[in-house]
Amino acid sequence: MEDRIAEFRDAFARVKKEIGKTIVGQTEIVDGTLQAICAAGHVLLEGVPGLGKTLLVRTLSEAIDLSFNRVQFTPDLMPADILGTNLVMENPDGRREFQFQQGPIFSHIVLADEINRATPKTQSAMLEAMQEKSVTAGGKIRRLDEPFFVLATQNPIDQEGTYPLPEAQLDRFFYKLLVTYPSGPELTEVIDRTTQPRQERVERAVDRQQLLRMQGLVREVPVPSHVRDYAVRLVLATHPGTDTAVDVANQYLRFGSSPRGGQSVILAAKVRALTEGRFNASFADIKAVALAALRHRLILNFEAQAEGITTDHVLKKVLEEVSTSGTPAEVAK
Amino acid sequence: MSDLQKIRTVLARAARHRRWSRAWNGLLWGVFAASAIWLLALVAFKLLPVPFAALCAIGLGACGLMPVGFVWGWWKKDSPLDTAKWVDNELALKERLSAAIEFQSSESWGGVLLREGARSVSRASLGSVLQYRLPRVARWTVLLLFVGVTLGFVPEYRSQRMLDERKQAEIIKDAGTRLEHHAKTVLQYREPALKPTEQAMRSVEELGADLQKIKLTRADALERISNVTDRLKEQAQSLENPEAFRRIRQASRSATGATGGDAELQRKIDRLQERMGGNSADLDALKALKKRLDQLRGSAADMPTGEAGTTPDLSQQMGADLANLMQLSQDQGLSLPDLDLAMAAFQQGEYDRVAEMLDSAQVDLEKMLEMAKALHRMQTQQEQAGRDLGEQLEKGQVSTAYQNLQEMIRKMREGTDGEEIRKILQEVSEALDPAGGYGQCQALLRQALQQGETGNRQASAESLQQAAEELKRLMEEYGDMQSLLDTLKACEIAQQSVGNCQGWGACQGGGTGNGLSSRGVGTWADGNQMWKDFDPDLAQRWDNSGIQRPDMESRGHTDRGQGPGTEGMIPTKVRGKFTPGGPMPSITLRGVNLKGESRVQVEEAISAAQQEAQSALNQEKIPRAFQRGVRDYFDDFN
Structure with missing residues (x-):
């Protein structure tokens, strides 16, 4: 067991190191993306243009020996453009028949760039693929090759002509990571690296089988019952109008986190424990991953929007108010 | 030692410490709760008419919370998992210990987790967390106790009505105590000769007991005392024999006395x-x-x-x-x-x-x-003392006359010589007129005289015996009468005390008819004057009229500060009105004769008067009780 854990940590560190060759700083984003991949989850990256979101995903695909496709979402993008379609093809016998032409979704890593620019119809085409990891076209279900990740980006500004992601789709993302501006030294490093003729070459650090083993190990990591209960209480505390809700949730939330939020928190905590060399998830892990795992699952009410309250603000208050002791039915107020 | 044993040893030590620590905290919480309850009770006592006994009871009850808190804290025993969680939290072990305990039996992860747990425990300093600390509640406890002690110096607020009611109840109780004591003393030392008198005295005793035990209003208490007083008066009227009692009373007041003989x-x-x-x-x-x-x-x-x-x-x-x-x-x-x-x-x-x-x-x-x-x-x-029977009856020396008659009867029956009998009959004949006011005594003496003159000595002695019995009956009735009068006096004092809401001592100013003056500073003996009746001569010695007792002077002239003024004498500042409900405090000051015509400007006159008043105030010429009123009066001229 200790060998497997050591292998996990080693692989994680190698991938991170390879990504570090092209991505300067953004440690939280890189860690978060890698945690989501280790937990077999999808990631929504939100940030203004030019912060390296697309570069990060491309570098990741290079560091892990996986197939990669990029889809630029635009308002006129159709579901078939992503999933694929049946085309009338002539077979070697000269007879014409429908033949399925795979779309870009048939890849291990799919970069859905500016996903909020596509229409809801097109966005919804991703739902089955993200959850069931299969595509239904022409009445036939086609399995996607494991592992399968959707790494989507969206731009928080320039909202005209965009279509906010439906809640169902948002809920399917394991993490929502907010990409922020680099600091002064980081920006200097970015400029230095990108304006020189010779650039670092990203090596493949992990292959597909190794990644699958890592994902399997993550699910085995034990979570103490009181840590699990704490995660449950956190999720329950976000449900407004219930006995378990904290005040801030009642005041600012219209809907709280779904059970997927709890699953994501626990899985992410497990990955974080492994990456830190521990063999069990802890309260600290839960607290560290809660924002990224839950922020996109909370729906703010009008009062919160009017006051400029964000889901991060609500979640921080929830983390403050929920005690680490107690049963799932109890939320310390 | 295996990893599991290492962890269990640490957890056992931590569990022990935690149990005692919880007991310590429970004790302090008990102290806090007791302090809070006691403080609330004290506040209630200061503001509301809560009896002091209730405050003490609440305080004692609250003290019981301390051991309860200790036992409550000590009673709970932690499981190893709970202790592991606590150690994880205290040492920031990131749930390594609790995970090791929970998953110790897991085939794949148990060994890893136990090794990690043991390693983390050996690295951490357990001693740093196994210390007894004062919880935050201790500060609040100290604050509460400080506030409580400070509040102890604050006088409790009681409404005037409540104070009056309390004083009234005390006075009624005191009156009851004194009446009961009076009745008991009379029944014990001056046992009534007549059954109705004894019953009347018993009713006074019962009244005293009732006044002590039953919570009565002033009206009810007065009604009860009045009923008993009426009964005593009726009994006294039934015993009234004006002529005989007048003479006996005179004899008792004179230096010779009538009770001894x-x-x-x-x-x-x-x-x-x-x-x-x-x-x-x-x-x-x-x-x-x-x-x-x-x-x-x-x-x-x-x-x-x-x-x-x-x-x-x-x-x-x-x-x-x-x-x-x-x-x-x-x-x-x-x-x-x-x-x-x-x-x-x-x-x-x-x-x-x-x-x-x-x-x-x-x-x-x-x-x-x-x-x-x-x-x-x-x-x-x-x-x-009277020399013969007639003189003794004339002077009201009934006891002596009774003894004299007994001596005559003895002589008559013993058959003394004729000269002696003649002297006896002569003495009896001279006593006929004085015996007129002593009930049947005159008739019986006359009968004895006639029988003696006819030579019927035995019949004469018998008549004399009846006359002596008549005198004895009168003495007993007089004794009962005296007891009834004393008790009536006590009832009157009780009525006065309850009716005027004054202490018993303040209401017996009229004296009890034993010759004592009502003036003077009083002595310890004034509290119970019953015993003086037994020896009026000795009582003369305790009249301390005229004796000066500076230590018992009224307040205001000593360094005890200005005492509370009596109702109606407290100066009240009312602008623009003279004597709005009470006499204006005034005092005669030596100054300029105001007769004649004044040509001084009124402002100057007012200013001069103010200066004079201020001077008088400064020189303490104005009694303290009036200083404020005088100052306000002259200030109002501005």
Whole structure:
């Protein structure tokens, strides 16, 4: 067991190191993306243009020996453009028949760039693929090759002509990571690296089988019952109008986190424990991953929007108010 | 030691510490709760009419929370998993211990987790968290206790109505106590001769007990006292025999007294003479002896100490005086052994001892003088007593007359000679008129006289016996009457006390008819005057009228500060009105004669008056109770 854990940590560190060759700083984003991949989850990256979101995903695909496709979402993008379609093809016998032409979704890593620019119809085409990891076209279900990740980006500004992601789709993302501006030294490093003729070459650090083993190990990591209960209480505390809700949730939330939020928190905590060399998830892990795992699952009410309250603000208050002791039915107020 | 054993050892130690720590915290929480409850009770006591006993009870009950808190904290026993969680939290072990305990039996992860847990425990410093600390509640406890102690110095607020009610209840209870005590004393020492009188006294006793036990309003208490008073009055009216009682009362007020009789008085005289050494010293001679002794004591005190300082003349003079004094005392038949000792000391030249012995002799002599005075007084009484039956009845000396009659009856029955019988009949015939007011006594004496004159001695003696019984009945009725009157007086005082809401002592100013003046500062004996009735002569000595007691003077003239003024005398500032409901405090000040015509501007006059008033205030010429009123009065001119 200790060998497997050591292998996990080693692989994680190698991938991170390879990504570090092209991505300067953004440690939280890189860690978060890698945690989501280790937990077999999808990631929504939100940030203004030019912060390296697309570069990060491309570098990741290079560091892990996986197939990669990029889809630029635009308002006129159709579901078939992503999933694929049946085309009338002539077979070697000269007879014409429908033949399925795979779309870009048939890849291990799919970069859905500016996903909020596509229409809801097109966005919804991703739902089955993200959850069931299969595509239904022409009445036939086609399995996607494991592992399968959707790494989507969206731009928080320039909202005209965009279509906010439906809640169902948002809920399917394991993490929502907010990409922020680099600091002064980081920006200097970015400029230095990108304006020189010779650039670092990203090596493949992990292959597909190794990644699958890592994902399997993550699910085995034990979570103490009181840590699990704490995660449950956190999720329950976000449900407004219930006995378990904290005040801030009642005041600012219209809907709280779904059970997927709890699953994501626990899985992410497990990955974080492994990456830190521990063999069990802890309260600290839960607290560290809660924002990224839950922020996109909370729906703010009008009062919160009017006051400029964000889901991060609500979640921080929830983390403050929920005690680490107690049963799932109890939320310390 | 395996990893699991290491972890269990640490957890057992931590669990023990945690249990005691929880008990300690429970104790402090108990102290906090007790302090809070006691503080609330104290606040309630200060603001509301809560009895002091209730405050004490709440305080004691609250103290019980401390052991309860301790036991409550100690009782709970933690499981190893709970202890592991606590150690994880205290040492920031990131749930390594709790995970190890929870998954110790897991095949794949158990070993790893136990190793990690043991490693983390060995690295951490467990001693740093196993310390007993004061919880935050201890600060609040200290604050509460401080507030409570401070509040203890704050006088409690009680409304005037409540104070009045409380005072009223105390006065009713006190009146009940005194009435019950009075009735019991009467029943014990002056047992009523008549059943109705005894029943009336019992009703007073019951009334006293009721007033003490039952919470009554003023009206109810007055009604009950009034009912009993009416009953006493009815009983007293039924016993009223104006003529006989008037004479007996006169006799009791006179120096001779009526209750003792010749025999008793003679016994007292004999007893006193026995104490004086069997002789009846002359009062004047004793006074002269005392005067000589005082002079000799003065001489002895002036004698220089030591033989060196004494002159032969002085010594000779003193010896002569001492010898004269001894001769005088021997002439009077007095026994003053200290004089002999003084003489012995003088002969040995111990002048200091002479003075001491003379002092002792003076004390003895003063005692003898007191006894001689008492003896003289009694002898005077004996001389003033009636000489025959008629005179005794005339003077109201019923007891003496009763004894006289008994003596006559004895003689009549014993068959004394005719001359003696004739004297007896003569005395009886002279007593007929004075016996007129003593019920059937006159008729019975007349009957005895007639029977005696006809020679029927036995019948005459029988009639005399009936007359004596009649006198005895009258004496008993008089005794009952006196008891009833005393009790009526006590009931009146009780009514006055309850009705006016004044203390018992303040209501008995009229005296009890025993000759005591109502003036004076009073003594401890005034609290219970019942016993004075048994010896009115002694009671004379406690009249302390005219004695000054500065320590008992009213407030305002001592350093105890200004006392609370009585109702109606507290100055009230009312602008623009004169005497709006009470007399305006005023005082005569020496100043300018205001007669005649004044040509001074009014402003100047006011200013001058204000200055004079201020001067008078500064010189403490104005009583403190009026200073504020005077100051406000003159300030209002501005």
